[in-house]
Amino acid sequence: MSRVLIVDDEPSIVAPLRFLMEQQGHAVTVLGDGADVLPAVREQRPDLVLLDVNLPSRSGYELCEDIRNEPGGEDIKIVMLTVNSREVDVEKGRALGADAYITKPFGIQEVIDQVEGLIG
């Protein structure tokens, strides 16, 4: 069973994401505030983080960079989920260490495929 951390402050998108990840057999933790992410990463060592870009406290971009700078953080798969769809946004996400970048709105199969491709 893989550990998936969902970081998104919007309950309406968290609910289906949590449901999907649980259906795939993953253990899911949800956080809504960027400030809570690094402690959770240190404590739980997730295999994959589904990371929204627009978060309270800290942006997903910053968190992505922070996670990568954590000891062992390079092993954590990071999938950014965002409304920012411009090529520059995607490039920024990748440059800061995201393994995948999914633009909202997305098809659930795309999320499943990306997640399973990274940790399946």
Next chain:
Amino acid sequence: VVVAALMEALDGGVVVCDGDGTVVGHDDAATRLLGGEEGSDWAGTSVFEFVDEPVFASLRAGEEGEDPERRSGDGAPPSVLASTRGELLRWTARGKQAGLVVLQVQRQPVEEGHGAVSHRLLRDLIESMRAPLASVRAAIETMTHYPAMDAAAAEQFHRIIEEQAVALSETLEAAVAAYARFYREARPLETVGVPALARTLAPALEEETGVSVSVQAPEFPRESQPGAADSSGDGGGEAGGLWVQVDVAAIRRVVVFLGRRVANAVRPEALRLGVRRVRSVAALDLEWEGAPVTTDRLNTWTSETLSWGDTIVEMSAADVLDHHDAQIWVQSDADTARLRLLLPLA
């Protein structure tokens, strides 16, 4: 003499060079824009002191037709933004005269232009719709993929769809309101006589509807001025200064749009643009012989988003009418039906 004539004819700064970039002449405005002392004479020096050689080559090539990409779709002259001594200037090639290259120099404002605002509003709209749309889509697809999910989960997803649909509607309304505010600031109204406006509208209306369009406008005294009193005295006369303040392009858009809807709905043999004064306002009537359209139908039309050219974000006819403090409704008498557009007099 040629150089002097060129500099006289163009606004802003003008620099005239030969084909190699040697300055032949320049005006005082160019001296100021390019940071020179008053009375400086740069004749004989190189224009590359002020603008990079590739920029000059690009402007010259565009003007000579060697580089068609340099010309915009509307045939505007080749123009390039370049930083000259730390200031952003627009250099525009204004043609070759007697073997001389004429360059116009203008200060480029750095504040956000209307196009940029429009672009930002569109981007904001798209990005603000993505999140609720993502929730709706994810909820629907999850329910579809897992039809056996328990009742509590299904209930939760139903609620998400409902709430996010409302959020989408509100986002859209907010975007329309933001664009309407922008539009009010961005599109100045100009004073025009309503008969002239009608004559301007008729060809576009005819072309778009495929129906012949006539104009029935009163005599319009040459001496009338905006704001002048009604010479007929009774307020309902045919003559008098029917001046209004409008965004001509927007009004044309609305009239053509509605004309097209009328043509499709009632198939009139002909359309007529009637101009008359109705007390203290001007009426522009889109008339036809035959059945009227219903008020409900007109309301539907006026709430539709207008499309025009390649403009991406647009407004409804109702928005344009609101911008003009105008009103429109359906009228009919005997055999004539009309959409009456009322515009306040200037």
